[in-house]
Amino acid sequence: MNKKVAFYTLGCKLNFSETSTIARSFTAEGFDRVDFSEPADIYVINTCSVTENADKRFKTIVKHAQKANPEAFVAAVGCYAQLKPQELADVSGVDLVLGATEKFKLTSYLNDLSKNDFGEVHSCDIDDADFYVGSYSIGDRTRAFLKVQDGCDYKCTYCTIPLARGISRSDALENVLQNAKEISEKGIKEIVLTGVNIGDYGKGEFGNKKHEHTFYELVQALDEVEGIExxxxxxxxxxxxxxxxxxxxAKSRTFVPHFHIPLQSGSNAILKLMRRRYMSELYVDRVNKIKEVMPHACIGVDVIVGFPGETEDEFLRTYNFLNDLDISYLHVFTYSERENTAAAEMEHVVPKKIRAKRSKMLRGLSAKKRRAFYENQIGSSRTVLFEADNKEGYIHGFTENYVKVKTPWNPELVNTLQEVELTKIDDDGIVRFNFTKVIA
Incomplete structure (x- = not known):
């Protein structure tokens, strides 16, 4: 009887792509993959350390694994495992912790899967994380996350990602195209390009620092891959x-009119403290350019509230900046101090109650922006890709410009593209529609 393995992924799309790749290595070794809630012989937790909350969730997830099978082997990989390996190893029930360069070789660290008396750590110096491992997710969703780049050379003062993932490096263009082809051949309709800093694509493509290709050239090449919808x-x-x-x-055959562009602050003074590589004026130019050539485009924004030095005036500058901008939704992050970052040592710390209040204000603004964007789409014809989950009797999907829609559950719609006319917004904020024709 085959051994069983289960996976839990915290964090970003990049982590999901890497979890899927690690899972395929277990399948190749004869393991059967099961859901994390089911009894398994080994539980693998792919960790994140972007926010304080992600750190705290790790212990809870380990407890869930132990509840499903107290004798199971528990392994931790990912960003938190690289940054604080001993901290994870000290968590009761954890048997193995692997850092940035070791995680893709997880199966080679497994012997008899018997529980350890203490967590075993294999974690490299992050300077050794200078090689590239390609990844993509498949089989978990109706869309695939395709990793094209890893690491980051930026030195934003709040961020631990360069410490967790190392220098910026890229997959070879031919490998990206081959992976995209493999994904399309499995019947997946949508591919999401992911990485730590994907706009930096091409740096470190063949182990050197210069750009062999640019992100623009990557986009052009992917647009020509047959079979991708x-x-x-x-x-x-x-x-x-x-x-x-x-x-x-805007003119592409396959790329959809949806951009997610981190802002972090609408105040140039705060952007300088964060060591971001642009000012708010450049951000406005990017949004205006998108809307000029794609008026129906969806634009998402990352923003951090409560960064050290963010006075009430600086916060209101950000709020008003976003309120005036033609964007579609926000991802709001409440600033949390991270060890070994410059921001953690800065003065003028914003009290946590004020951080929470500002976060709530921006989440409210996000809801208003999303509603306005959806209302602007009512009456238009869009293409929807339907997902696989039955949620309270409904099937959901997303238009090419990221409007979330729903209709009564019909399994025949799963992973199909349908042309629809958007008709109204339900009380839950999700859009209803009329079918017009099946595309694929």
């Missing part, structure tokens, strides 16, 4: 989202 760009830095890329997406 949709390509979506995940989060991309505003200074690396060039006008040529925006213009190309």
């Amino acid at each position: 949709r390509l979506r760009i995940s989060s991309i830095e505003p200074n690396l989202l060039k006008n040529e890329t925006i213009t190309f997406v």
Whole structure:
């Protein structure tokens, strides 16, 4: 009887792509993959350390694994495992902790899967994380996350990602195209490009620091891969989202009109303290350019509230900046101090109660922005890709410009593309529609 393995992923799309790749290595070794809630012989937790909350959730997830099978082997990988390996190893029930360069070789660290008296750590110096491992997720969702880049050379004062993932490096263009082809051949309709700093694509492509290709060239090449219905760009830095890329997406065969562009603050003073590589004026230019060539485009924004030095005036500057901008939704992050970052040592710390209040204000603004964007789409014809989950009798999907829609559950719609007319917004904020025709 085959051994069983289960996976739990915290954090970003990049982590999901890497979990899926690690899972395929277990399948190749003869393991059967089961849901994390089921009894398994080994539980693998892919960790995140972007926020304080992600750290805290780890202990809870370990307890869930132990409840499902107290004798199971528990392994931790990912960013938190690289940053604080001993801290994870000291958690009751954890048997193995692997850092940034070791996680893709997890199966080679497993012997008899018997519980350890203490957590065993294999974690490299992050300077050794200078090679690239390609990844993509498949089989978990109706869309695939395709990793094209890893690491980051930026030195934002609040961020631990360079410490957790190392220098910026990229997959070879031919490998990306081959992975995209493999994904499309499995019948997946949408591919989301992911990485730590994907706009930096091309740096370190063949182990050197110079750019062999640019992100724009990657986009052009992917657009020509046969069999792909949709390509979506995940989060991309505003200074690396060039006008040529925006213009190309507007005319593209496969790239959809949806951008997620981190802002972090609408105050230039705060952006300087964060050591971001742009000012708010450049951000406005990027949004205006997108809306000029794709008026129906969806634009998501990352923003951090409560950064050291953010006075009430600086926060209101950010609030008003976002309120005036033609964007579609926000991802709001409440600033939390991270060890070994410059921001953690800064003065003028914002009290946590004020951080929470500002976060609530921006979440309210996000709801208002999303509603306004959805209302602007009512009456338009869009293409929907339907997902696989039955949620309270409904099937959900997303249009090419990221409007969430729903209709009564019909399993025949799963992983199909349908042309629809958006008709109204339900009380839950999700859009209803009329079918017009099946596309694929």
